[in-house]
Amino acid sequence: MARRPLPRILSNGGAQLARSRELARTAADSATDVLQPLITIARGLRRLAAAGRRRWTETPRDRRGALLFLVASVVLVVALVPYGPLLAVIVLMAAAAWQGRERTPAAPEGTDDTRTRRLQSLYEALVPYFSIAEDPDPLYAHGGGWEKAFPAHEFDEDGRVAHLVIRYPAYFTDGEAESRARIEHLLTAKSGRGREYRFTWDEEANHLSVDVLAALPTDIAAQRFVTAPGETVLGFTDPTRVQRTLPLTHGVEQRDVPPVVWRTGIRSTEPHLLVLGQPGTGTSTLLRSVALQALHHGDLLIVDGGGTGEYACLVGRDGVLAVECGLTGALTSLEWAAAETERRLIAVNRARQQGLAAPDDTRRPLWVFLDRPTAFTHLADTGGRRDPQTLLQVPLRHGRAANVTVVVADQLDALDSLTDAVRQHTRARVVLGPATADELANALGAPPHTTPLDQVPPGRGYARLGTGPVHRLQVPATPDPYDDATSEAHRQAVLDLLPPRTTPADGEQAPLPPEAEAEAEAEANAVSMEKQGAPVRVVASEPEATAAEPEPDPVTAEKATAGAPAEPAPAETVPADAVAAETS
Numbered sequence: 378m379a380r381r382p383l384p385r386i387l388s389n390g391g392a393q394l395a396r397s398r399e400l401a402r403t404a405a406d407s408a409t410d411v412l413q414p415l416i417t418i419a420r421g422l423r424r425l426a427a428a429g430r431r432r433w434t435e436t437p438r439d440r441r442g443a444l445l446f447l448v449a450s451v452v453l454v455v456a457l458v459p460y461g462p463l464l465a466v467i468v469l470m471a472a473a474a475w476q477g478r479e480r481t482p483a484a485p486e487g488t489d490d491t492r493t494r495r496l497q498s499l500y501e502a503l504v505p506y507f508s509i510a511e512d513p514d515p516l517y518a519h520g521g522g523w524e525k526a527f528p529a530h531e532f533d534e535d536g537r538v539a540h541l542v543i544r545y546p547a548y549f550t551d552g553e554a555e556s557r558a559r560i561e562h563l564l565t566a567k568s569g570r571g572r573e574y575r576f577t578w579d580e581e582a583n584h585l586s587v588d589v590l591a592a593l594p595t596d597i598a599a600q601r602f603v604t605a606p607g608e609t610v611l612g613f614t615d616p617t618r619v620q621r622t623l624p625l626t627h628g629v630e631q632r633d634v635p636p637v638v639w640r641t642g643i644r645s646t647e648p649h650l651l652v653l654g655q656p657g658t659g660t661s662t663l664l665r666s667v668a669l670q671a672l673h674h675g676d677l678l679i680v681d682g683g684g685t686g687e688y689a690c691l692v693g694r695d696g697v698l699a700v701e702c703g704l705t706g707a708l709t710s711l712e713w714a715a716a717e718t719e720r721r722l723i724a725v726n727r728a729r730q731q732g733l734a735a736p737d738d739t740r741r742p743l744w745v746f747l748d749r750p751t752a753f754t755h756l757a758d759t760g761g762r763r764d765p766q767t768l769l770q771v772p773l774r775h776g777r778a779a780n781v782t783v784v785v786a787d788q789l790d791a792l793d794s795l796t797d798a799v800r801q802h803t804r805a806r807v808v809l810g811p812a813t814a815d816e817l818a819n820a821l822g823a824p825p826h827t828t829p830l831d832q833v834p835p836g837r838g839y840a841r842l843g844t845g846p847v848h849r850l851q852v853p854a855t856p857d858p859y860d861d862a863t864s865e866a867h868r869q870a871v872l873d874l875l876p877p878r879t880t881p882a883d884g885e886q887a888p889l890p891p892e893a894e895a896e897a898e899a900e901a902n903a904v905s906m907e908k909q910g911a912p913v914r915v916v917a918s919e920p921e922a923t924a925a926e927p928e929p930d931p932v933t934a935e936k937a938t939a940g941a942p943a944e945p946a947p948a949e950t951v952p953a954d955a956v957a958a959e960t961s
């Protein structure tokens with residue numbers, strides 16, 4: 378059977394079709410190019426009209442008459458001036474062209490749908506909280522539109538809410554902490570967990586702004602901060618709440634970062650600091666960071682109840698009076714600190730009564746660092762000895778006038794085991810690591826304005842100075858340089874900040890070569906403490922239990938005044954009488 382030829386359109390029609398399609402596309406492109414200004418102006422007019430409508434709905438009813446009158450007056454003036462209508466049309470077209478310009482590349486349609494669905498779901502979730510049955514014109518109603526309730530919104534690249542402004546009815550109890558907390562909790566859950574949100578309640582305008590906060594930088598290493606004497610950098614925070622920035626070096630790069638600066642000394646309103654946190658969240662690191670800054674202008678006394686040797690790098694350094702890990706050493710040095718505070722106070726008062734300036738030997742700041750004091754509390758209790766915390770009463774109460782600053786760090790759940798004096802006088806507070814909103818409010822005295830996270834890097838937390846705002850905080854990386862896990866750059870940064878070693882007070886030890894020095898430091902358990910011409914030496918020689926290890930550990934306190942032979946201290950009593958006598 379003869380084959381019939383295919384219709385022409387099917388045999389060579391493919392090429393023709395493709396050509397026609399190409400022609401049509403080119404024509405459409407050209408038309409779009411020619412009509413582009415018109416399209417832009419039309420889009421701008423639409424946007425202007427939408428903005429006008431929004432403005433009208435946002436204007437309270439009682440002010441709408443005035444607004445209408447204003448608009449009518451403008452129209453009348455424009456109509457009456459020569460060329461007014463023509464000029465008005467030109468201005469309107471120019472404004473529409475400006476408004477209608479392409480601002481961002483059009484997002485794929487699917488993404489828009491997802492965003493709309495997210496906003497609608499947020500809106501629906503808020504309905505039970507922001508509506509009451511008696512409201513005749515509810516802003517929030519099931520099946521209602523979110524457009525009126527959310528006047529502004531932005532999304533991040535992942536399509537999650539990055540910024541949202543929420544309008545709420547005036548009858549919502551935004552003055553009550555529980556009502557706010559409920560809304561904040563809901564929005565955190567619905568907008569995506571694992572991010573930190575800041576909630577700003579504008580009670581006057583009945584607006585709530587939700588902002589996702591960027592993570593704080595975790596790569597800032599310990600360094601010499603540009604601060605005045607009496608200022609200590611606790612860490613770094615968001616730029617929104619702090620006016621000042623600090624220039625920092627980060628490798629070869631320089632950058633300005635907003636710090637949380639704590640002021641100590643006579644004019645300070647928060648003269649003592651309490652740091653709390655779960656184990657491993659960086660409380661000792663913060664104390665080390667503060668100690669390295671304090672060493673520039675003052676003398677340090679460190680009592681470490683953790684007993685993990687985290688302050689070994691400071692042993693024997695210029696300005697470090699003692700680093701104690703044992704109970705006896707802690708009691709001895711804290712007795713001395715109390716007596717020294719009294720001595721300074723008496724000297725300052727005497728000078729004032731005589732109309733003189735404070736004596737020089739009361740001016741150099743003295744810092745007392747106490748890491749995990751509650752570990753000693755338990756130990757002292759079982760051994761029938763005094764709790765070292767009780768010796769902080771005088772430095773805490775009178776430290777400000779005597780230039781004595783106390784820094785205490787402990788675990789978050791040990792807050793109730795701290796003495797009243799510690800809790801009352803440490804008005805500068807830091808909480809590091811994960812903590813619930815209640816724990817934060819309890820420790821800081823006020824809840825943060827951001828949502829706490831479950832997972833945070835070490836050194837991340839919140840700080841509050843007195844009755845000031847709660848700041849997010851990231852402590853600069855100040856690791857123990859003897860820790861093997863420390864990166865070389867961070868180790869070197871800390872080593873560079875350490876002051877030189879002091880020659881031992883009694884001259885018994887020959888200076889070590891640099892390579893042997895690091896080894897000796899790690900093993901050092903003897904510290905010399907020389908003050909006011911009466912050297913006090915704390916030497917390891919007699920068995921004693923440390924807080925961290927209840928096992929007996931060889932440590933005893935022995936004191937030697939200049940020119941007098943050293944007397945071994947009785948184990949049960951604290952031999953501070955020599956120093957105390959000096960104060961009288």
Ligand SMILES: Nc1ncnc2c1ncn2[C@@H]1O[C@H](COP(=O)(O)OP(=O)(O)OP(=O)(O)O)[C@@H](O)[C@H]1O
Nearest residue numbers: 655656657658659660661662835836852853854856
């Ligand atoms: N600000 C920080 N930046 C970087 N790393 C940090 C920071 N703070 C702490 N770290 C790291 O976290 C770990 C624990 O720190 P640190 O010993 O200071 O915690 P801690 O709260 O004192 O814990 P513990 O009470 O168990 O000793 C260390 O490896 C330390 O280097």
